[in-house]
Amino acid sequence: MKHYYAVIMAGGVGTRFWPMSTTQHPKQFLDVLGNGETLLQQTYNRMVKICPKENIFVVTSHNYRTLVSEQLPAMIGENILCEPARKNTAPCIAYASYKIHKLDPKAITVVAPSDHLVKNEETFVKGITSCFEKAAKHDCLITLGIKPTRPDTGYGYIQFIDSDVDETDKRINKVKTFTEKPNHEMAQFFMESGDFLWNSGIFVWSTKSILSALETHDPELANLFREGYDYYNTGREKEYIERAYATCKNISIDYSVMEKATNVYVRSSIFGWSDLGTWGSLYTHIDHDENGNALVGKNIITYNCSDCIVQVPKDKLVVLQGLEGYIVVESEGVLLVCKKEDEQLIRTFVHDVKVKKGEKYV
Amino acid sequence: MKHYYAVIMAGGVGTRFWPMSTTQHPKQFLDVLGNGETLLQQTYNRMVKICPKENIFVVTSHNYRTLVSEQLPAMIGENILCEPARKNTAPCIAYASYKIHKLDPKAITVVAPSDHLVKNEETFVKGITSCFEKAAKHDCLITLGIKPTRPDTGYGYIQFIDSDVDETDKRINKVKTFTEKPNHEMAQFFMESGDFLWNSGIFVWSTKSILSALETHDPELANLFREGYDYYNTGREKEYIERAYATCKNISIDYSVMEKATNVYVRSSIFGWSDLGTWGSLYTHIDHDENGNALVGKNIITYNCSDCIVQVPKDKLVVLQGLEGYIVVESEGVLLVCKKEDEQLIRTFVHDVKVKKGEKYV
Numbered sequence: 035m036k037h038y039y040a041v042i043m044a045g046g047v048g049t050r051f052w053p054m055s056t057t058q059h060p061k062q063f064l065d066v067l068g069n070g071e072t073l074l075q076q077t078y079n080r081m082v083k084i085c086p087k088e089n090i091f092v093v094t095s096h097n098y099r100t101l102v103s104e105q106l107p108a109m110i111g112e113n114i115l116c117e118p119a120r121k122n123t124a125p126c127i128a129y130a131s132y133k134i135h136k137l138d139p140k141a142i143t144v145v146a147p148s149d150h151l152v153k154n155e156e157t158f159v160k161g162i163t164s165c166f167e168k169a170a171k172h173d174c175l176i177t178l179g180i181k182p183t184r185p186d187t188g189y190g191y192i193q194f195i196d197s198d199v200d201e202t203d204k205r206i207n208k209v210k211t212f213t214e215k216p217n218h219e220m221a222q223f224f225m226e227s228g229d230f231l232w233n234s235g236i237f238v239w240s241t242k243s244i245l246s247a248l249e250t251h252d253p254e255l256a257n258l259f260r261e262g263y264d265y266y267n268t269g270r271e272k273e274y275i276e277r278a279y280a281t282c283k284n285i286s287i288d289y290s291v292m293e294k295a296t297n298v299y300v301r302s303s304i305f306g307w308s309d310l311g312t313w314g315s316l317y318t319h320i321d322h323d324e325n326g327n328a329l330v331g332k333n334i335i336t337y338n339c340s341d342c343i344v345q346v347p348k349d350k351l352v353v354l355q356g357l358e359g360y361i362v363v364e365s366e367g368v369l370l371v372c373k374k375e376d377e378q379l380i381r382t383f384v385h386d387v388k389v390k391k392g393e394k395y396v
Numbered sequence: 397m398k399h400y401y402a403v404i405m406a407g408g409v410g411t412r413f414w415p416m417s418t419t420q421h422p423k424q425f426l427d428v429l430g431n432g433e434t435l436l437q438q439t440y441n442r443m444v445k446i447c448p449k450e451n452i453f454v455v456t457s458h459n460y461r462t463l464v465s466e467q468l469p470a471m472i473g474e475n476i477l478c479e480p481a482r483k484n485t486a487p488c489i490a491y492a493s494y495k496i497h498k499l500d501p502k503a504i505t506v507v508a509p510s511d512h513l514v515k516n517e518e519t520f521v522k523g524i525t526s527c528f529e530k531a532a533k534h535d536c537l538i539t540l541g542i543k544p545t546r547p548d549t550g551y552g553y554i555q556f557i558d559s560d561v562d563e564t565d566k567r568i569n570k571v572k573t574f575t576e577k578p579n580h581e582m583a584q585f586f587m588e589s590g591d592f593l594w595n596s597g598i599f600v601w602s603t604k605s606i607l608s609a610l611e612t613h614d615p616e617l618a619n620l621f622r623e624g625y626d627y628y629n630t631g632r633e634k635e636y637i638e639r640a641y642a643t644c645k646n647i648s649i650d651y652s653v654m655e656k657a658t659n660v661y662v663r664s665s666i667f668g669w670s671d672l673g674t675w676g677s678l679y680t681h682i683d684h685d686e687n688g689n690a691l692v693g694k695n696i697i698t699y700n701c702s703d704c705i706v707q708v709p710k711d712k713l714v715v716l717q718g719l720e721g722y723i724v725v726e727s728e729g730v731l732l733v734c735k736k737e738d739e740q741l742i743r744t745f746v747h748d749v750k751v752k753k754g755e756k757y758v
Binding site for chain 1: 415695697699708711712713714715716717718719722724726729730731732733734735738741744745748749752753757
């Protein structure tokens with residue numbers, strides 16, 4: 035296990051979960067399920083089962099460094115990497131990979147978002163471990179794919195080739211295509227064909243393989259971060275990174291590498307995954323009362339309410355009557371009541387609030 | 397004006413306005429219209445236009461003494477009378493009347509609740525002043541009656557005799573009957589007949605007249621408070637009052653005196669009155685936006701909402717979408733969302749909250 039590493043990406047700002055998620059306090063730092071652990075803490079605790087604690091890195095921004103330290107008190111400070119700017123996943127992965135590679139050229143890494151839900155931890159651990167084993171033996175880039183349960187148009191889809199099965203893990207298949215956010219018709223087709231998986235954004239590879247792929251498929255980005263190699267894990271790392279991010283482009287790892295590389299694999303996984311991208315997706319993962327209400331909070335009393343999702347601070351007393359299919363959220367002194375079927379409007383609300391009432395509320 | 401006095405009754409606990417109104421912080425101490433003044437402050441400010449400041453008394457309970465002092469900093473402490481127990485209006489009026497009569501046997505008093513709304517202050521002042529003049533000249537008990545605008549079954553109705561008109565104020569008429577909370581049919585009849593007015597619970601009389609009426613119609617109550625006459629306005633008043641209230645019955649001034657006395661008059665008044673007994677009655681007195689929403693709060697944003705009443709703390713950001721005909725109230729950390737047409741259920745909510753979550757919330 036000593037060459038196993040984890041990179042947890044925790045720099046995102048989720049506005050679809052507003053007002054629970056805000057720029058000051060994004061989704062990964064929240065206990066969205068109301069079970070006492072934030073999504074970041076859950077992610078970290080999963081990783082502890084996969085690799086040594088000292089091999090776990092969190093990449094975030096300066097703004098969230100304190101939140102990360104507070105929520106993960108067992109982490110050593112130098113494993114919290116702060117990006118000077120948000121530049122999407124590729125720069126984050128390039129930076130962390132060069133840094134880890136310098137520490138341990140035999141490193142095998144899992145890279146994962148910090149704000150996703152994984153309900154079946156055991157299956158997750160087993161899946162990642164299997165990927166680690168393959169990545170240790172072969173020059174390959176593995177992504178975790180989720181069997182679609184609905185024709186969701188918000189996800190990326192990965193087509194795999196059934197014939198090219200891994201010798202030890204039949205769930206690992208070669209990737210044929212990546213398709214970002216298809217229309218409904220296409221998503222329906224993808225789901226029915228059985229050859230497509232959702233892209234979970236969780237990756238496994240050796241630092242050697244990902245750095246080699248970056249150098250081949252995105253030499254501009256690779257060069258920028260390779261130039262700092264001498265500085266990583268020294269007192270000059272921060273200074274270099276500040277400079278690198280100032281000129282670095284904004285690009286996803288999918289676009290930068292995965293869609294171009296030929297050694298990409300996907301492991302189909304069933305571990306109760308959700309990216310918790312919408313209130314609706316959270317709703318399906320919270321226990322419901324007999325009227326289909328998903329209530330997160332200890333003092334919520336409902337009368338004649340059904341199919342609602344309510345998320346309020348633990349101690350807040352909330353009495354609701356006569357609501358059907360509503361989202362009721364209170365967080366950081368902001369209250370939102372909105373029809374569940376209209377939740378896509380939340381982006382509009384956030385925009386309007388920002389314009390009318392100022393940044394502090396979003 | 398020096399013989400003019402005001403007694404403001406501020407001991408009530410309104411639960412129909414929960415969670416805005418709570419036992420800890422009842423309606424009279426709240427800025428229900430969101431205009432910067434509590435109902436008590438509005439009541440006091442009306443009285444200041446009618447009589448000298450030092451002649452204004454507030455009767456409340458020990459629990460609310462601090463709230464009264466804070467909200468009416470211009471009041472002298474000894475004019476805040478604290479009832480040791482809630483015994484309805486007759487004991488309160490008997491106590492204040494004997495006390496004021498001892499200070500000034502020529503006193504003319506207006507007695508008024510502290511939690512009602514009066515929109516037209518000028519008309520109110522004119523009406524009370526006219527009643528003061530009549531009460532100074534004649535041995536009479538005057539109540540203020542409001543022309544009914546709907547067949548409300550929650551109010552008391554006063555039937556007046558049109559023929560017996562006062563010589564100077566044609567709006568003052570002799571009272572024929574009092575009827576408490578009629579059924580809908582009767583209320584409809586009362587309203588249509590034109591001979592009935594709502595009982596506002598605002599009274600004008602000389603202390604001489606009300607004390608004489610009390611001694612005639614409720615000698616038991618009169619005796620109890622007359623016995624303390626020597627102690628009023630001395631260091632021993634409090635001790636006596638504690639003792640008197642311990643044995644005192646619970647009775648309204650209507651039942652104790654007004655329904656029995658023969659020298660009762662009513663002045664029909666139009667000063668935009670409401671007892672603010674329900675959210676619905678408050679709704680009619682708050683400005684509405686173009687969709688019929690009555691919004692009290694500075695940071696409320698609505699999308700596709702209509703006929704709602706929203707009352708939240710000034711600084712609270714509230715975003716509401718897709719609500720029709722709802723009450724949304726946040727107060728003291730408690731949130732209520734309830735259909736306007738079901739507001740009578742609030743009594744049930746308050747009861748359930750008390751049982752399930754404890755007294756602190758109600």
